[in-house]
Structure formats: C-alpha cells, structure tokens
Amino acid sequence: xxxxxxxxxxxxxxxxxxxxxxxxxxxxxxxxxxxxxxxxxxxxxxxxxxxxxxxxxxxxxxxxxxxxxxxxxxxxxxxxxxxxxxxxxxxxxxxxxxxxxxxxxxxxxxxxxxxxxxxxxxxxxxxxxxxxxxxxxxxxxxxxxxxxxxxxxxxxxxxxxxxxxxxxxxxxxxxxxxxxxxxxxxxxxxxxxxxxxxxxxxxxxxxxxxxxxxxxxxxxxxxxxxxxxxxxxxxxxxxxxxxxxxxxxxxxxxxxxxxxxxxxxxxxxxxxxxxxxxxxxxxxxxxxxxxxxxxxxxxxxxxxxxxxxxxxxxxxxxxxxxxxxxxxxxxxxxxxxxxxxxxxxxxxxxxxxxxxxxxxxxxxxxxxxxxxxxxxxxxxxxxxxxxxxxxxxxxx
Amino acid sequence: xxxxxxxxxxxxxxxxxxxxxxxxxxxxxxxxxxxxxxxxxxxxxxxxxxxxxxxxxxxxxxxxxxxxxxxxxxxxxxxxxxxxxxxxxxxxxxxxxxxxxxxxxxxxxxxxxxxxxxxxxxxxxxxxxxxxxxxxxxxxxxxxxxxxxxxxxxxxxxxxxxxxxxxxxxxxxxxxxxxxxxxxxxxxxxxxxxxxxxxxxxxxxxxxxxxxxxxxxxxxxxxxxxxxxxxxxxxxxxxxxxxxxxxxxxxxxxxxxxxxxxxxxxxxxxxxxxxxxxxxxxxxxxxxxxxxxxxxxxxxxxxxxxxxxxxxxxxxxxxxxxxxxxxxxxxxxxxxxxxxxxxxxxxxxxxxxxxxxxxxxxxxxxxxxxxxxxxxxxxxxxxxxxxxxxxxxxxxxxxxxxxxxxxxxxxxxxxxxxxxxxxxxxxxxxxxxxxxxxxxxxxxxxxxxxxxxxxxxxxxxxxxxxxxxxxxxxxxxxxxxxxxxxxxxxxxxxxxxxxxxxxxxxxxxxxxxxxxxxxxxxxxxxxxxxxxxxxxxxxxxxx
Numbered sequence: 001x002x003x004x005x006x007x008x009x010x011x012x013x014x015x016x017x018x019x020x021x022x023x024x025x026x027x028x029x030x031x032x033x034x035x036x037x038x039x040x041x042x043x044x045x046x047x048x049x050x051x052x053x054x055x056x057x058x059x060x061x062x063x064x065x066x067x068x069x070x071x072x073x074x075x076x077x078x079x080x081x082x083x084x085x086x087x088x089x090x091x092x093x094x095x096x097x098x099x100x101x102x103x104x105x106x107x108x109x110x111x112x113x114x115x116x117x118x119x120x121x122x123x124x125x126x127x128x129x130x131x132x133x134x135x136x137x138x139x140x141x142x143x144x145x146x147x148x149x150x151x152x153x154x155x156x157x158x159x160x161x162x163x164x165x166x167x168x169x170x171x172x173x174x175x176x177x178x179x180x181x182x183x184x185x186x187x188x189x190x191x192x193x194x195x196x197x198x199x200x201x202x203x204x205x206x207x208x209x210x211x212x213x214x215x216x217x218x219x220x221x222x223x224x225x226x227x228x229x230x231x232x233x234x235x236x237x238x239x240x241x242x243x244x245x246x247x248x249x250x251x252x253x254x255x256x257x258x259x260x261x262x263x264x265x266x267x268x269x270x271x272x273x274x275x276x277x278x279x280x281x282x283x284x285x286x287x288x289x290x291x292x293x294x295x296x297x298x299x300x301x302x303x304x305x306x307x308x309x310x311x312x313x314x315x316x317x318x319x320x321x322x323x324x325x326x327x328x329x330x331x332x333x334x335x336x337x338x339x340x341x342x343x344x345x346x347x348x349x350x351x352x353x354x355x356x357x358x359x360x361x362x363x364x365x366x367x368x369x370x371x372x373x374x375x376x377x378x379x380x381x382x383x384x385x386x387x388x389x390x391x392x393x394x395x396x
Numbered sequence: 397x398x399x400x401x402x403x404x405x406x407x408x409x410x411x412x413x414x415x416x417x418x419x420x421x422x423x424x425x426x427x428x429x430x431x432x433x434x435x436x437x438x439x440x441x442x443x444x445x446x447x448x449x450x451x452x453x454x455x456x457x458x459x460x461x462x463x464x465x466x467x468x469x470x471x472x473x474x475x476x477x478x479x480x481x482x483x484x485x486x487x488x489x490x491x492x493x494x495x496x497x498x499x500x501x502x503x504x505x506x507x508x509x510x511x512x513x514x515x516x517x518x519x520x521x522x523x524x525x526x527x528x529x530x531x532x533x534x535x536x537x538x539x540x541x542x543x544x545x546x547x548x549x550x551x552x553x554x555x556x557x558x559x560x561x562x563x564x565x566x567x568x569x570x571x572x573x574x575x576x577x578x579x580x581x582x583x584x585x586x587x588x589x590x591x592x593x594x595x596x597x598x599x600x601x602x603x604x605x606x607x608x609x610x611x612x613x614x615x616x617x618x619x620x621x622x623x624x625x626x627x628x629x630x631x632x633x634x635x636x637x638x639x640x641x642x643x644x645x646x647x648x649x650x651x652x653x654x655x656x657x658x659x660x661x662x663x664x665x666x667x668x669x670x671x672x673x674x675x676x677x678x679x680x681x682x683x684x685x686x687x688x689x690x691x692x693x694x695x696x697x698x699x700x701x702x703x704x705x706x707x708x709x710x711x712x713x714x715x716x717x718x719x720x721x722x723x724x725x726x727x728x729x730x731x732x733x734x735x736x737x738x739x740x741x742x743x744x745x746x747x748x749x750x751x752x753x754x755x756x757x758x759x760x761x762x763x764x765x766x767x768x769x770x771x772x773x774x775x776x777x778x779x780x781x782x783x784x785x786x787x788x789x790x791x792x793x794x795x796x797x798x799x800x801x802x803x804x805x806x807x808x809x810x811x812x813x814x815x816x817x818x819x820x821x822x823x824x825x826x827x828x829x830x831x832x833x834x835x836x837x838x839x840x841x842x843x844x845x846x847x848x849x850x851x852x853x854x855x856x857x858x859x860x861x862x863x864x865x866x867x868x869x870x871x872x873x874x875x876x877x878x879x880x881x882x883x884x885x886x887x888x889x890x891x892x893x894x895x896x897x898x899x900x901x902x903x904x905x906x907x908x909x910x911x912x913x914x915x916x917x918x919x920x921x922x923x924x925x926x927x928x929x930x931x932x933x934x935x936x937x938x939x
Contacts, residue, residue, distance in 0.1 A: 121584045129584070134783045145776045148598040150584040150591065162880065162894060164780020205584040208920055 001119075001173075002096060003046045005037060006088050007106035008054035008079040013215055013355075016367030016385050017308075017325055022056045023107040023214050025063070027308050029227040029289045030253070030271045033109050033214070034060065036227075038070050044115035046102065047072045050095055052088045054079045086187030090179065097176045100128075105170030109223045111210035111230040114171055121205035122173040128196060131171040132204045133211040134164075140215060141167035142190065144204065152202045155194050168193075169207050175200075217348070217365040217383070218357055220323050224306050225287045228269035237274075255292065270302075273309060297332065305363070314374065322363030322378075331374030331392060336363035340380055348381040357381065400552070401502060403495050405432035415456075421497075422461040424468035425452055428499045431467075433460040434527050435492035435512035443487065463488060467496065477501045478549065481508075485547070485560065491680075495525055508547040508560065513678045513706060516540040516548065516555060518570065523550055528676070528934070529573060529702065530721050537573045541704040571704050587926045589724040589817070589916055594775055596909060597768040599719040599729040603736045604765065610715050611737070614671070614697055615744035617713060618649070621669035621695065629656035629681050631727045631812060632673035632734065637805035638904065639673075639738035645802070646746035646760075659685035666693030673738075674698060675722060675730040676934065677705025686710060699737055701730045724927045725934050726816045728912045731809070735905055740764065763899040770898055774906055775913075778893055782910060785875060785891045786917030792843045792873075795822035796834065797911075798863060799847035801856040806904045807847050810911030817919040817929050827863035838872040845914075847907045848878035848885045850900050857885075864888045877910045879903070 007024040014023060024034035034051075041049060049072055053060050057078065067074035075095065079088045089103065100122070102115065114131055122129045130152060132144055143165035145154035159165065177200070178192060185191040196202045210226040212219055231251040236242075240254045244262025252266045255274035260266070263281035270284050273292035278284065281299050288302040291309025296302065300313055303320040307313070311324050314332035321338040339361045340346065346362045348355045364378040367386025375393040378384070405420035420432045437443075440459035443466065448454070452465050466487055470480035477500045485494075491511030498506075507514060507525050517524030517532035517539050524532035525548070529539060542548065542557070546566060549556045557566045585591035618624050626636040636653045644650050654662065656672070656679065664670065670689040672682050677700040686696050686707065696711040701719050708714045719733045743760050746752040752760075795814060799807035808824030815822050825834065827846065838844075844867045849856040861884060868874050868888050876889040879897055886892055893910050895903075919926050 117586075125584075134780055136780075136784055136787070138780050145772070146594055147772075148595040150594065159777075162896075163777035164784070165776050166779060203584055206586050206590070208586050 001046055001099065001101060002048045002050060003041050003102035003104055003115075004050040004052065004089065004092050004096060005034070005104045005106045006052050006085060007034060007060060008052045008057075008088055009082060009107070010055040011107075011215070014217060016365060016383055017217060017220070017323070020056065020325070020368045020386055021059055022053070025056065025059050026214065026220060027289075027291055028109065028220060028224045028306065030255070030273050030291070031227075032063070033223075034064070034106060035070070036109065037104060037106065038064075038067070038072055040110075040113040040115050041102075041104075042070065042072050043113055044119055046115065048075070049073065050075045050077055050092050052077050052079050052092065054082060084187065084189065086182050086185070086189035086192065089189065090182045090187050093179045097179055100173055100175050103172040103174050105213075107214045108170040109212050109214065109227070110207070111226050114169070114207050114209075114211075117207060118171055118173055118205045121203060125203055127201060127203045128175055129173040129203045129205050130193075131169040131207050132166040133169040133207045134166050135211065135213075138164045138167045141213070142193070143167055146204055150204050150206070152197050152204050155190065155197060157190055166204070166206070169211055170213065216355065216357070217323060218359060218362060220306055221287075221304060221321060224289055225304065228271070228287050228289070231269045234268060250286075261298075279315065291326070308368070320363050321361050322365065324366050325368035325370065325386060327369045328366050328372075329370075330372040330376070333375040334372060335377045336382075337377060337379050338363040346381040348383060401497065401505065403430060403432045403497050403505065405434075417456045418458050420460060422456060422458060422464050424464040426468055429464050429467040429471070430497045431460050431464045431494060433463065433492055433494045434514075435510075436490045437463060437488045437492055438490035439488060440490075459490075463494065467498070471498075471500065478506070481506045481547070482560070482563075493527060503551055505550045506547070507542075507550055509542040510544050510560075513676075514542045515704065516542065516550065518555075522552055523555060525550055529704070530723060533573065533721065539571045539573055539704065540568045541571060541709070542568075573703065587724065587916070587920075588722075589726065589728060589912075589926050592722055592724055592729045593909065593912055593916065595720065596729045596732050596775070597772045599717075599733040600736050600768045600771060602718040602720075603733045603740070604768070606715060606718070606737065606740070611740045612744050612748070614713060614715060614741050615748055617669055617695060617697055618643075618651070618671075618741075618745055619748055622667035623664075624651045624669040624671065625659075625662065625664070626651050626653045626671050626673075627656050627659060627682060627685060628653075628673040629679060631731045631809060632675070632679075632682075634805050634809035634812065635673055635731055635734045635738065636671075637808065638735050638802060639742065641802035641805065642739050642742035643745060646742045646752060647749050648751045649745065649749065654685075656681035656685045659688065664689050664692045664694040668692075668694040670694050670696050672696065672698045672707060672711070673700075673734050674705075674707050675701045675727050675734075677702045677707040679707070683707055683710070699734050701733075723934075725929055725932050726813060726915075728813075732905060732908060732912075735908065736764075736767075739901070739905075760899075760901055763901050767902045767905070770896070770902065770906065771909060774895055774909065778895065778910065779913060781893050782913045783917045785893065786914055787921060788891070789843055789873075789875065790818070790918040790921035792841070793820050794837075794842050795820065796830075796837075796842065796844040796867075797822055797824040797847070798827040798830070798844055798860075799824075800827045800849065800859045800863075801853070802904045803847040803849055803856065803860070803907065806908050806911070807845075809908060810845070810847070810915070813912055813915040814918070816932065817915055817924055817926050818922055819924065819930070820918070820922075827860050830863050830866055835866060835870065838867055838870040840871050840873055843873045843875060845911070846874065846876045846878075846885075846889075847904075847911075848876050848882065850879050850897070850903055851882050851884070853900050853903075857882075861885055861888065877907050877914075 143156040143159040144152045147153040181192040212223045236254045237256040239256045240258040247265045250268025252268040253271045260278045261280040271289040276294040278296045279298035283301040285303040287304040294311040296313045297315030300317040307324045308326040310327045312329040317334040322336045343360045364382040366384040371389045373392030437459040440462045466484040470483040493509045493512040493514040496506040517536045519536040628636040697713040698711045699715045700708040717733045747757045797807040797811040804826045811822035811824035876892040
C-alpha cells in the first residue's frame with residue numbers, strides 16, 4: 001500500500017514559525033513532524049510514500065531527499081496552487097488510482113503509531129476507514145457521528161457550541177474511487193466524505209492515544225510534551241560529555257558531541273540535540289527540547305520549551321513554556337514571563353489578531369533569526385516575528 | 397499452536413491464589429488426564445487429604461487437580477475411560493462443570509454439568525464445548541444446552557449425551573442462535589465497553605420490539621401476586637432499585653428489592669412472586685434464590701440476556717432482552733436495556749392499575765419510542781465533554797456519587813461502574829444523606845458527582861441543589877450531569893455535562909449512559925484493563 005502525506009499547506013495561524021517552513025518541518029523533541037510520520041509508516045510496512053509539497057518545499061527535499069536516509073521511497077508531487085486537501089489529493093491520481101492507499105494530513109502528530117491501528121481495522125473489514133480521535137475541543141475539526149457498528153453515520157464540519165464529538169484525525173484508508181468523487185464534487189473533500197458515508201460507508205477506527213493537530217503555536221509545546229511523555233528510556237550518545245557533577249533524572253536524551261558542564265541538573269523527559277553546549281549550574285527541566293548546535297549559558301533555567309536549533313540562550317536566562325525558532329540568539333538575562341500575576345487566561349497577539357489560548361501558563365514564541373540583546377523580559381503570550389533585532393537593554 | 401483437540405480455561409479463582417500453578421488446565425500426576433473445571437468441588441479437602449496420605453503429589457492448591465488424580469485412580473481400577481470418568485464423578489460433591497481430555501482416548505472430550513453452565517457448539521467437522529456461548533459463537537450458531545446431571549462424550553463429528561444416574565441416552569433440542577457474529581467483534585473500537593455503550597441505541601430498539609403481550613404478561617403477574625419482590629445482584633441489584641422507583645411513581649406500588657445473596661431474609665410462599673434480573677442467566681446467587689422461591693411455591697419471572705441460560709429455563713415467565721453478546725465484564729448495554737424493559741413494565745402496571753390515564757400512557761409510549769434516537773445524539777455529541785472531565789479528574793481517588801429520587805439508584809449503579817473499571821473509590825448515596833454524616837469528609841480532594849434532575853422535577857431538583865450547595869460551601873469539588881438550561885445547578889458546579897432537554901421518564905437512563913462513559917474515559921486515562929478488570933469475571937457462576 002502507498003501513502004500520501006499532504007505537506008504543502010501554509011497556515012498563517014502558526015505564525016511566527018510558518019513563514020520560514022512548512023508545518024511538517026517543525027522540529028519537536030528533536031525530530032521533524034514529517035520524520036516522525038514517515039518512521040511510523042515504515043514501521044507499519046509502508047515504504048512507498050508520496051509527498052505533496054509547495055510552501056518551503058526545498059527544506060523538505062533537502063532533508064529527506066529520496067527517502068533513503070529513512071529507508072523509504074519518497075516521490076514528490078508539487079501542488080502549485082494551494083486549493084485545499086481535495087485538490088492536493090487529486091493531483092496524485094496517476095500514482096494512486098490503482099489500489100487502496102493511506103491519506104495522511106502532514107500536520108498531525110501522535111505519540112504512538114496510528115497506522116498499525118488503521119491498517120488493522122482496514123484488514124478486518126476491507127472497507128474505507130477514517131481514524132477518529134476525541135480532542136479537548138472539537139470546534140476546528142470535522143465532527144463525526146458513529147453508529148452501533150462503528151461506522152460513521154454523519155459528518156458535521158461546523159459543530160454547535162454544545163456538542164463535542166469524535167473528529168477526523170487526518171488519516172484515512174481510501175479506495176481509488178475517491179478520484180471520481182473528487183471530480184464530481186470539484187475537489188471538495190468534505191462532500192466526498194459525505195457521499196462515501198451515504199453510499200459505500202466509511203468505517204471509523206478509534207484512536208485513544210495522544211493526538212495533536214498543529215494549528216496554533218502553543219500546539220508545538222503540547223506535541224512536544226505528548227511525544228516526550230511516551231519516552232520510557234534515557235538515551236545518551238557515547239560521544240556526549242557530561243563534565244564533573246551532572247545530575248540526571250528520568251528519560252533524558254542527549255545527542256552526539258553534546259557537552260554539559262558541571263553542576264547542571266537535567267530532569268527528564270528532556271532532550272539536548274547534537275553538538276550543543278550547556279553551561280555550568282543550569283537547570284534543564286521536564287519537557288525541554290534543545291535543538292542541535294545550541295548553546296545554553298551558565299546558570300540558565302529551561303522548562304517546557306522547544307528550541308528549534310542553532311540557538312544561543314545567554315547566561316542567567318529563564319525560558320519557560322516558550323518556543324524559540326531556528327537561529328534565535330539572546331544575550332544574558334533573557335526572561336520569558338510565563339504567567340500573569342493572577343494566573344488569568346493568556347491572550348496571544350499576532351498580525352494584529354488576538355487569540356484566546358485558554359491557557360494560564362504560556363511564555364513567548366520567537367520566530368527564526370531573531371537577535372535579542374541582554375536583559376530583555378518578554379510578557380506572557382508574546383509573539384516575535386522572524387528576523388527582528390532587539391539591542392541590549394542597557395540602563396546606563 | 398497446532399493440534400486436533402484441546403481444552404482451555406480463563407479461571408476465576410475460588411480455591412488457591414491467582415498463580416501460574418493454580419491456572420487451568422490441571423493434570424493428573426501421571427499426566428494422562430487433563431481437566432478444566434468451573435464451579436466448586438465442595439468435598440475436595442477430604443479427598444485431597446486421603447490422596448496425600450496415599451503419596452499423591454499435588455502441584456496446585458486447586459480442587460480441580462484433586463479430580464484429575466481421582467481419574468487416574470479410577471482408571472487404574474477399571475481400565476475404561478468412560479467408567480473411570482463416572483466413577484470419579486460419583487466421589488465428588490458440589491456444583492461444577494468439568495471437561496476432561498485423556499491420552500487414553502485422544503479423540504473425545506468427556507464433559508459433565510452439575511449446577512454450572514455448559515453448552516455444546518455443533519460445527520462442521522468440529523464440535524465445541526464451553527461455559528458461555530461467546531466461547532464458540534464465532535465458529536457456529538448451533539448449540540445444545542446441557543441440563544444438570546448430564547454428561548457428554550464429545551467427538552469431532554459426534555456427541556452422546558447421557559444421564560449420570562441412569563446412563564440412559566438423552567435427546568436434546570438444537571438451539572439456533574440468532575445473534576450476529578459480527579456484533580460480537582470489536583471492529584474499530586479499542587475496547588468492547590465503548591463498543592457496547594455505542595450499541596445502546598440498538599439495544600433499546602430491541603427492547604422496544606419485545607412484544608407487548610410479554611410486557612403486560614409480566615405486569616399482570618405483579619397485579620396477581622400477593623407479595624412481590626425484585627431481585628438482582630451487583631449491577632442488576634441497582635437496576636432493580638431503579639425499577640422500584642419506576643413502579644412506585646408510575647403504578648403507585650412499592651415492591652421490596654433484595655440482593656440475590658441476601659434473599660434468605662424473606663420467607664416466600666405460594667401466591668408470592670419473585671422477579672430476577674440477570675445478564676448471563678447463570679448468576680449463582682440469583683439462581684439459588686430463585687430455586688428457593690420455587691421450592692416454597694412462589695412464582696418466578698426473569699429478565700435475561702443470554703438465551704438457553706439456566707435462569708431463562710427455570711422461571712415461570714421470562715423476558716429475553718435480546719441485547720446481543722456483552723463481552724466487557726462490566727455491564728453497560730445489558731443493564732440499560734433491563735432498565736428500559738422495567739420502565740415498560742412499570743408503565744403497563746400503571747395503566748392496568750389505572751394510576752395513569754390512557755393519555756399519559758400514550759404520551760410516555762411516544763417518549764420511549766424516541767429515546768433510541770436521543771441516546772444516539774447524546775453518545776455522539778457529549779462524548780468530548782465527558783472525556784474532558786475524565787481527563788482532569790481521573791487522578792481523583794475518592795468520589796461521592798449523589799442523587800435524589802430515582803437518581804439515587806442511578807448514582808449507586810454509576811458508582812459501581814466507576815469502582816469496577818477505575819479501581820478508584822466511589823460511593824453512591826442519596827444526596828440527602830450528606831448532612832447526616834458524610835459531609836464531614838468533604839474537602840477539595842473529595843469530588844462529588846451529582847445526578848441533577850430536570851428543573852421541572854422541582855422537588856427532586858431543589859433537594860439536589862441544596863446538597864450541591866452544601867458540598868460547594870465546604871470547599872468540595874462539584875461535578876454535575878444535568879440538563880441544558882439549568883443555570884442554577886450549572887453555576888454551582890466546577891465542571892458539568894449538559895444533556896439536551898428530554899422527558900423526565902427517560903432522563904435517569906440518559907444520565908446512566910453518561911456515567912458509563914465517564915467511568916470508561918477515566919479508566920482509559922488510568923490505563924486500566926477496561927474489558928477485564930482485575931479480580932472480576934463476566935458471569936459469576938460461583939457462590
């Protein structure tokens with residue numbers, strides 16, 4: 001069976017990180033989302049994968065190439081105009097139209113392998129299958145109704161406020177007949193699903209483990225947390241150097257050529273990518289992911305944060321509940337304030353929009369290539385566009 | 397695994413701990429006789445001691461292994477396998493079903509039934525034997541129900557049933573099972589429990605199809621009885637309690653509810669009636685109490701799910717609920733269907749006794765008819781809300797489940813569900829009990845789940861609200877299952893599930909379903925073995 005991963009889309013709601021990469025190229029817990037998906041597919045016995053790309057496709061091609069590095073065959077299809085899922089799928093017709101195939105939305109992330117489940121359901125009943133999940137809010141997704149045989153009986157795209165159904169989890173086993181439906185409904189995928197439900201039937205496969213769709217920047221933190229929570233072991237590369245007294249607790253993962261100086265405490269689950277350096281007496285707390293080639297200066301504290309890579313966090317800084325894009329450099333004494341005094345709900349402001357996060361603890365989201373001078377304090381929910389430069393905050 | 401004949405057993409420990417040594421099948425010392433066994437051999441201690449003194453070595457503490465060695469002993473005397481089987485059986489007492497396989501006749505299984513369920517499944521070129529239809533439902537729909545005191549020599553293509561006492565041949569009817577095999581498979585569900593919850597609209601539709609004559613027949617039995625009792629144990633005890641409220645409200649009749657294992661507290665006589673509820677129809681305590689009632693001349697009736705089960709065969713009047721196989725150890729759809737059937741009976745009784753008018757009766761009938769659709773809606777549209785509450789509270793170790801009126805037994809049944817699959821402590825009680833003692837336990841860590849009636853059930857609603865406020869005022873955490881538009885109750889809760897408005901008749905059942913889902917999602921978060929909780933078995937066929 002072939003799989004097609006939709007990796008072309010660009011969603012502005014993931015600003016400030018989406019301008020410089022496509023969603024599947026967000027690095028979480030040391031791994032790109034797309035890498036995670038491809039590894040799960042391979043584990044489920046699927047080696048032929050079609051990638052639909054457009055926005056920032058060079059990044060994908062450069063990293064994954066022919067797929068050899070991960071032991072799979074990748075075929076690239078370019079979606080020239082971003083006209084939705086249906087259109088993305090329709091351009092894969094020539095390569096997929098003979099046999100059933102797996103359709104995977106490239107921006108969803110799970111902690112365990114969902115393909116094993118969906119393929120098992122497919123093999124048991126030999127019908128088209130949709131993976132369904134029950135997220136904390138079902139507002140943003142296609143809400144489904146289930147009958148007593150676990151078949152989907154109805155699809156509602158815009159649910160009422162007083163309902164919270166199971167939702168499409170962005171993974172399907174589909175038959176080639178979908179292509180004629182796409183033609184009939186002008187590539188409107190929702191209408192195709194509705195037609196399928198009404199005629200041939202669409203079986204649900206329930207996913208009860210972790211599942212996150214990357215919509216807003218704080219979903220990066222949630223996905224990071226979810227993935228790290230599934231870690232059961234610590235892994236330390238043999239080339240890593242832990243100097244003097246370094247205290248480790250729980251599932252700590254350290255990549256090649258990392259140096260951690262004496263007096264530092266690493267509380268797992270946490271991750272330090274290759275070639276990184278952590279200075280003396282730092283505290284790297286749970287759910288911190290430090291991307292490759294980064295420097296964390298002396299006496300800094302990191303907590304529940306994602307550093308994409310090639311980052312400098314100056315000495316005596318605090319980074320909590322925050323995401324730092326690639327190549328973000330900060331001077332000494334950076335503080336991300338991660339809650340208000342009264343722990344009120346935090347609002348994120350981006351592109352003149354305000355979004356209620358529903359969270360009481362949230363730090364900052366800093367786009368790629370931002371330079372922040374010494375002694376800056378960022379308020380809860382701050383979004384910094386990529387490429388900005390802030391000089392040192394000097395008082396005299 | 398390869399082979400042409402075999403026996404296996406999932407054991408519910410009665411004698412000896414849950415250990416590898418005590419697991420079935422058990423072998424005789426010379427390893428020529430292999431046994432699986434359900435039930436209890438009551439005189440096994442005496443037999444074991446005798447054999448120990450004769451030098452027999454036992455590997456387990458079970459009564460089963462005693463029987464295996466009895467067989468070895470009998471065979472050495474008679475050198476005939478069937479004779480040895482019968483001779484060994486003559487020495488044991490108690491209630492049991494046993495299946496034996498021996499190297500001396502590897503083509504046949506020797507089976508016996510005495511007060512524990514045993515059924516044969518007849519397939520093409522292969523026969524089966526099991527204590528439950530589900531054991532072989534996937535392979536054949538043809539079954540033979542064995543009666544007490546019968547034994548079988550079962551081969552691949554043949555079977556002979558005889559009476560233990562007289563050895564005479566018995567001819568039995570072949571039962572054709574009309575359950576759909578597909579419905580007993582899991583499909584895309586991860587647990588049978590959730591599949592069975594989502595099956596509830598269908599089970600209620602089945603319960604609606606039960607002919608009116610059967611429902612009115614049972615109602616008539618109540619009107620004719622001098623005294624009547626409702627009986628169940630575990631979940632069915634709580635269903636009986638809910639039924640008691642239904643009958644009291646709709647028919648102005650109060651019938652005592654007794655737990656099957658405590659039935660001996662009453663003395664029954666001719667003219668009395670006992671109605672039993674049982675999913676499996678093999679519940680030992682319920683069966684024993686029905687036997688006791690029959691012996692004393694009382695009439696018996698039952699609502700049962702499993703066809704051909706002992707209880708369904710022994711009572712004067714039975715309603716088969718037709719809910720289909722229920723695989724998960726904890727009962728959801730079968731319990732709901734029983735509740736629904738008892739509501740139908742209560743309505744019928746109310747009409748017969750002219751406590752409700754024909755108009756009201758018709759209105760209620762219409763409410764029952766639209767209920768399956770309502771269940772479909774709430775299962776789908778509320779699942780996310782219930783999941784979120786379970787997500788944030790699954791760590792809570794102590795719960796109070798509280799309700800007034802008919803919502804009180806609903807709370808007790810729901811607390812049992814919670815205990816069974818989450819292993820957390822949940823106590824169901826009337827909301828009015830709080831101020832008489834339990835309020836002293838209230839603190840933020842203790843969570844209270846309230847089953848809030850519809851606002852138009854004014855008296856019940858007011859009483860529930862008072863209790864909610866009592867908990868809230870003392871810093872307790874209040875979770876509510878309530879109905880939309882109930883702003884007063886909603887404002888008191890920390891978290892709430894808001895069900896769509898519905899008839900007061902069906903409201904308690906809708907709340908029961910939400911509590912089943914709540915227990916399911918909490919157990920899911922805790923990583924429990926939901927379909928087979930520790931220490932529990934589906935049909936409790938032992939006393």
